[in-house]
Amino acid sequence: MKFAAVDIGSNAVRLQVTQIHYFQGQHTFKKLEYLRFPLRLGKDVFLNQQISEENQYKFKELMKAFYILIRLYGVNDYMACATSAMREARNGKSLVKEVREEIGLKITIIDGNKEAELINKSLGSHIDGKTYLHLDVGGGSTELNVFKKGEKVAAKSFQMGSVRTLNQELPQAVLQQMKRFIDRHLLGEKTVYGIGTGGNINKVFDLSAPQKRTNYLSIEKMREVLALLERHSNEEKLNLLQLNEDRADVIVPATKIYLAAFDAARIQRIKVPELGLKDGMLLQLFERNRNKQEQR
Template identity: 75%
Template sequence: MKLAAIDIGSNAVRLQVTQVHYFRGKYTFKKLEYLRFPLRLGRDVFLKKEISQENKIRFKELMKAFQILINLYGVDDYMACATSAMRESENGKEIVKEVRNDLGLKIRIIDGNTEAALINKSLGNHIDHKTYLHIDVGGGSTELNVYKKGLKVSSKSFKIGSVRTLDKALPESALRQIRSFITNHLSLEKTVTGIGTGGNINKIFELARLQKRGSLLEIQKIREVLHLLESLSSEERINLLHLNEDRADVIIPATKIYLIALDAAKIQKIKVPDLGLKDGMLLDLFEKNYGTENTNFPYR
């Protein structure tokens, strides 16, 4: 079976097509296609409360291209989810309706809790009986999740993200809420391990020169990367660090949000498993088609 996930974020839109294999009693996923297109819907929405006509046209063309790929790959089932930019846009529902009518492509505008739940679905193999704080910083929102003894005990979505705070100071009200959430749930814990997901923490991991994905990233390394990023112009980040243009600006506010959450929890090391919303969506599709009893399998 082939499955596809479309993640419509605030800074970019992603498509992944995956093949489900069953071999010697185990299910695994094999990535067939992954595309990331830098369409920054959040810039429109967080400034003007709606998606511009220009980006609306580009978005519909992108959905047409993704639909063609889905059809060419012979995908059996797909899920398309839109997050904070689309859900806060005054014309978001209208655009989703137009895409459905014109292309037959169904898009769900999901709330922060659903977004967090889907992201967490992909983390199963990375959660053991220790205490974890999972942090996912997106373009428009930040999701925090607390795990204890293998179970998620609390989850909250905060209205702060890398695109939303671009060219402005991080909002103190949102930072207080983040610190308060962490204090309430983790202040009595002796040791907390961080788990970071999202494109920016993955890029920070690469910039820290960690070659082995399973390695834990020390918080001091994140501070060093932030210092390097802040010492360079946007043009230097693009050309010397080989960052994409749409990554070169948002990575700094995103890094600051990660550090604020990590410091509040007194975390010294963080896992960066290179998973996110699209991976949770694919697992959700798998459960829908195969049944929840079959979901304990290695994901790749």
């Protein structure tokens, strides 16, 4: 079976095509294609509450290209999910409708809870009986999830993200809301473990020069990377640190959000599994289609 996931975020749009192999009683996921296009829909929406004509055009052209690839790969099923920027844009629903009518690609605008649910689906193998705080910082929103004894016990989406807070201080009111959520669900816990997902934390992890075969990042090392980033201009980040243009300006506010949450939970080290929304979408596609096969 082949599946495709289209993740329409506030800072970029991603497509992944994956093939599922079944061998000796085990299913394995093999990535066939991965594309990330830097289309910053959030820049329009968080300032003007709508997607500009220029970005509407680019978005439609990108969806045409992605849908061609989806058909060429002959996928059995696909999901296309749009998050914070599209759901807040006054013209988001009409743009999604135009894409369906003109191109044929079906896009679902999901809320913060559904976004968190899909991201959590990809974390299954990383959650055990300990207490975890999982944080996913996107361009427009930040999702927090608390796990205890292998079960999710609390979740909340906060209207604070790397694009939304670009060139401004993190909103104190939202930070206080986040801290109250963490205190309410984790105060009194002897040890809390952290998990960070999202493109920015993945890049922070890379910049920390990790040892081979580890996906752990200390909070101390995260602070060092933040200090390194803040010492460089955007031009220096592009040329000296080799960051992409659409990563160079948002990585600092994103890192500050991660640190604010993990500090509030008194976490000293986090796991960075390099998973995200698209991985949860692919797992949901697999579960949906496996159930169909079993019912035949």
